[in-house]
Amino acid sequence: MVQKQPGELQGLQIAGKTCVDVELLYCWPTTSNSSSPQSEGIFLEPVQKALLAHTQLRINNMADKSFDYIIAGWTKNHYGPTDWNIVTPPQPGLQNKECRLPRGRFLGGSSGSNGTICVRGVPQDYDDFGFPEWSGKEMFRAMRKSEKFHPAHWFPHNKKAHGYGGPLHIEPAPALFPIAHNLLESYQSKGLPYKPDMFSTGEASNGCGHAMRTTYQGSRTTAADFITKDKERPNVTIKCDSTVDKVILERGSDGSLEAKGVEYLDNDGNRYKVYANKEVLLAGGSYNTPTMLMRSGIGPKEDLERVGIPVQLELPGVGKNLQDHQLIFTYYELSEADLTDDARVNHDPESYETGSKAWKESKSGWLSTFPFGTFAFARVNDRLEKESKQWRAMNRKPGRDPMGLTETQPNCEIFNTVCYGGPPEYTDFPKEGQWALAMCVFLCGQQSRGYVTINSKDPFEPPFADPKYLEDKRDLMMLSEGVRFANEIITEGAGTKDIIKGSWPPTAKHHLYKTNEEWHDHVSKYASTSYHPVGTCKLGKKDDPLAVVDQHLRVYGVKNLRVVDCSIMPTNMSGHTQMPAYGIAELAVEFIQQENGMSKKASQGDSGELRAQL
Numbered sequence: 062m063v064q065k066q067p068g069e070l071q072g073l074q075i076a077g078k079t080c081v082d083v084e085l086l087y088c089w090p091t092t093s094n095s096s097s098p099q100s101e102g103i104f105l106e107p108v109q110k111a112l113l114a115h116t117q118l119r120i121n122n123m124a125d126k127s128f129d130y131i132i133a134g135w136t137k138n139h140y141g142p143t144d145w146n147i148v149t150p151p152q153p154g155l156q157n158k159e160c161r162l163p164r165g166r167f168l169g170g171s172s173g174s175n176g177t178i179c180v181r182g183v184p185q186d187y188d189d190f191g192f193p194e195w196s197g198k199e200m201f202r203a204m205r206k207s208e209k210f211h212p213a214h215w216f217p218h219n220k221k222a223h224g225y226g227g228p229l230h231i232e233p234a235p236a237l238f239p240i241a242h243n244l245l246e247s248y249q250s251k252g253l254p255y256k257p258d259m260f261s262t263g264e265a266s267n268g269c270g271h272a273m274r275t276t277y278q279g280s281r282t283t284a285a286d287f288i289t290k291d292k293e294r295p296n297v298t299i300k301c302d303s304t305v306d307k308v309i310l311e312r313g314s315d316g317s318l319e320a321k322g323v324e325y326l327d328n329d330g331n332r333y334k335v336y337a338n339k340e341v342l343l344a345g346g347s348y349n350t351p352t353m354l355m356r357s358g359i360g361p362k363e364d365l366e367r368v369g370i371p372v373q374l375e376l377p378g379v380g381k382n383l384q385d386h387q388l389i390f391t392y393y394e395l396s397e398a399d400l401t402d403d404a405r406v407n408h409d410p411e412s413y414e415t416g417s418k419a420w421k422e423s424k425s426g427w428l429s430t431f432p433f434g435t436f437a438f439a440r441v442n443d444r445l446e447k448e449s450k451q452w453r454a455m456n457r458k459p460g461r462d463p464m465g466l467t468e469t470q471p472n473c474e475i476f477n478t479v480c481y482g483g484p485p486e487y488t489d490f491p492k493e494g495q496w497a498l499a500m501c502v503f504l505c506g507q508q509s510r511g512y513v514t515i516n517s518k519d520p521f522e523p524p525f526a527d528p529k530y531l532e533d534k535r536d537l538m539m540l541s542e543g544v545r546f547a548n549e550i551i552t553e554g555a556g557t558k559d560i561i562k563g564s565w566p567p568t569a570k571h572h573l574y575k576t577n578e579e580w581h582d583h584v585s586k587y588a589s590t591s592y593h594p595v596g597t598c599k600l601g602k603k604d605d606p607l608a609v610v611d612q613h614l615r616v617y618g619v620k621n622l623r624v625v626d627c628s629i630m631p632t633n634m635s636g637h638t639q640m641p642a643y644g645i646a647e648l649a650v651e652f653i654q655q656e657n658g659m660s661k662k663a664s665q666g667d668s669g670e671l672r673a674q675l
């Protein structure tokens with residue numbers, strides 16, 4: 062549909078109508094030029110991806126062109142053409158380690174390569190955004206809207222916590238290995254009560270249960286599912302292999318700025334301009350959306366001037382306020398065989414070939430699910446309060462701990478792998494007769510703040526991101542406390558104390574660490590990204606110096622320009638960020654509908670009636 066010609070492109074002929082619908086833009090045909098009911102539905106399929114120009118659509122070599130991405134092809138998807146290949150500068154908080162920050166270049170963004178875990182956080186996380194439109198109640202409702210939940214006979218789900226009419230298939234983890242159940246027993250014996258569906262209900266800050274997955278019948282479900290497969294529709298044009306350079310801005314006679322469209326490039330460097338009939342939505346994610354704004358001349362003056370971009374609008378918060386949960390994998394060896402999936406994943410020398418064949422032929426095998434077990438949220442602040450004078454002396458607001466969290470918010474999430482596995486830097490694979498797993502801990506309410514910027518005007522250059530991991534002492538202390546608690550759970554808990562041989566690899570001795578301080582070196586050496594960047598186009602009130610968007614996600618100071626992705630989150634939530642990404646997109650759709658006189662439709666429930674009308 063898009064003619065690949067350099068130069069101006071004033072509109073596309075889609076379904077007999079002239080409109081522009083190259084993902085990042087949307088048109089809102091008026092009744093007069095709308096010839097079919099579908100034309101109104103252009104962004105009622107809400108996920109941001111429906112509205113984005115995606116760069117470099119590449120499909121993992123085991124997937125096919127129907128956007129059926131393999132589930133656990135983790136390492137194959139990163140650090141190559143399906144990744145933005147962002148690497149941090151040396152991180153002083155991590156013993157000067159450089160961290161790779163994978164970001165999916167799939168149609169559907171990082172949902173094409175993420176860990177498929179659904180942990181929605183707790184309502185207070187969103188109440189803390191500070192706007193009634195973004196309350197926990199609203200965000201949990203919005204997240205349900207995208208969901209099509211598939212119950213499993215073994216899983217006691219909470220009916221009201223799930224949605225059933227959305228395009229996003231969600232199910233309980235299909236294959237839990239015995240070690241996951243051992244851990245459930247250990248969590249409970251260490252004071253974390255079993256609340257099976259707590260990661261969808263948001264009911265607890267201290268407890269254990271099961272995290273749902275964006276998978277179904279052996280396939281990954283992604284944001285692309287909103288606009289592909291059976292959801293393909295004639296009024297949505299998907300444009301791949303395109304990189305947005307900047308927003309086309311025009312200044313009115315009153316000095317106001319208005320977004321008119323975008324300039325983008327194909328892979329051969331041919332430049333195109335497309336214009337929106339209505340407005341432009343940016344959804345490039347927390348690393349890339351700020352760079353698109355900066356290349357458009359919107360951002361901190363010094364960042365723009367450094368690379369010679371004329372300032373159209375000084376907006377100091379663009380790229381600032383970067384927050385990412387720090388995650389650490391800590392490994393243990395088991396003394397008992399066959400509680401984990403190591404036999405298939407690590408002992409079989411042909412495991413990848415075997416796994417891919419099984420997935421291709423029957424959507425089965427170890428690559429058809431991520432090897433994660435059961436999950437817990439833990440409040441560990443009280444432990445620090447009790448044991449650390451330094452912690453007790455930290456500043457705090459009324460009702461909040463030094464991390465800024467209330468009692469209803471967890472300090473960390475803890476989960477386990479069901480075999481040896483993790484990011485590619487971990488290569489101590491167990492051999493036959495050896496069985497290992499990781500306790501994974503990530504920090505909630507992190508206090509370190511980083512930034513994103515550009516080092517040139519080149520839109521193909523990856524963003525520069527410095528997350529400043531663990532630079533705030535509170536983060537190091539709290540994450541160490543979470544890891545210390547996880548170590549106690551696995552080494553002393555009722556379900557695991559008799560089957561843990563010690564640390565993995567056997568030369569390591571971390572299972573013997575006892576104090577918070579003893580963990581600092583381990584934590585700062587091994588912590589890295591949890592792949593959850595947020596905050597770089599902050600939602601905030603007008604008087605907030607770092608605010609980039611208002612409560613309806615409109616960029617301050619520019620007409621017809623919105624940001625619709627995780628970059629708008631002013632603070633990180635205490636879970637995994639894919640469900641909030643869908644929630645953000647669902648709420649954006651409602652705002653747009655309301656502004657365009659469609660509030661009746663927008664107020665309909667969360668069961669997919671809206672989509673059914675299209």
Ligand SMILES: Cc1cc2nc3c(=O)[nH]c(=O)nc-3n(C[C@H](O)[C@H](O)[C@H](O)COP(=O)(O)OP(=O)(O)OC[C@H]3O[C@@H](n4cnc5c(N)ncnc54)[C@H](O)[C@@H]3O)c2cc1C
Nearest residue numbers: 170171175176177178305345346349592626627637638639
């Ligand atoms: C390895 C990994 C594992 C993860 N695991 C989990 C998990 O288990 N559970 C969970 O909840 N979350 C997980 N996440 C995080 C989750 O996937 C993200 O929070 C979510 O995808 C964010 O959505 P987004 O729209 O903000 O950005 P993204 O998903 O990053 O989407 C941005 C899109 O914009 C495109 N884009 C960027 N710049 C341009 C440009 N200039 N022109 C055109 N297109 C552009 C990108 O290519 C991409 O397609 C993981 C992420 C990663 C990377």
